[in-house]
Amino acid sequence: MRIIGTADADHLLTWTAVTEAIRDAHRLPQAEIGDMLLSRDGRSLLNRGAWIEGLGIALKSVTVYPDNPRRDPPLPSVQGGMLLFDEDSGAPTALVDGILVTKWKTAGDSVLGAKLLARPDSRRLLICGAGTVARTLIPAYGELFPDLEQIILWNRSTDKAEALAAECAGNDIPVTVATELAEAVAAADIVSTATLSKEPFLKGEWLSPGTHVDLIGAFRPDMREADDTLLQRAELFVDSRRTTFGHIGEIQIPLDAGTITPDDVLGDLHDLCAGTAGRSSPDAITAYKNGGGAHLDLMVGALIRRLVEAGDSRG
Known part of the structure; x- marks a missing residue:
């Protein structure tokens, strides 16, 4: 079994390659997926499994400890690993660094959704948050939206947004802070x-x-980022109905309250990639919930394994 760390693969990946891998995999049979979430005192253990015919099997286990960045020394808030299995024999083939998979899967999911839903003439991106995911969104959106003219950061702690903006001082697209x-x-x-x-x-x-x-942050049943008015004004899409309905508060809380109905979700990535759903007009407001299911981890993990093995054969 191959162990693949960040140093083995991070430099081989591009956001274009990741979004193309996710798009291509959505042409395969739909995944069988299953989740298990354990939580205590604001900390979580998230286990996600997926099986896609023609691609393989994956199980990712990660811990989410929001206070870790405030430790001395700081630690990542998300840590874990993903096992890849051969579909034919069931044998484990690789153990991939969970941070590596999560980094490329999370932002890749969102920028693909934006590429399929946002106006092509979009010039100004606002990122709410200044943590690990926000840091990856800057290059991801920059690569997939080369006509962006400005990236703006907002965070409840302005100093964190300013620190992240300072890290991006040499970025091709100016990064500024909003208060x-x-x-x-x-x-x-x-x-x-x-x-x-x-x-x-x-x-x-x-x-x-x-x-x-592009709604990323809420991943538990008790979490939300957008208010009811936003969900009611927007043409609403998700990356997967099966991993957002019944699992994620951003969607399930307003469903339970009757604020929205299942029919208000106009499509998921299968529909968007097939071209059977999308923005209705240039003036429409669109919202996309990134649920980050295990099928997406498998799609990205399989790409990582292929790239590493291709590098081995060339070396």
């Missing part, structure tokens, strides 16, 4: 949220016509 969220949202073409918020902070009344909203 007034409502104004930043109103001026944005794409709004991407990557926080650990339990309460909605992004208000639908702030959005301008034509905005695309």
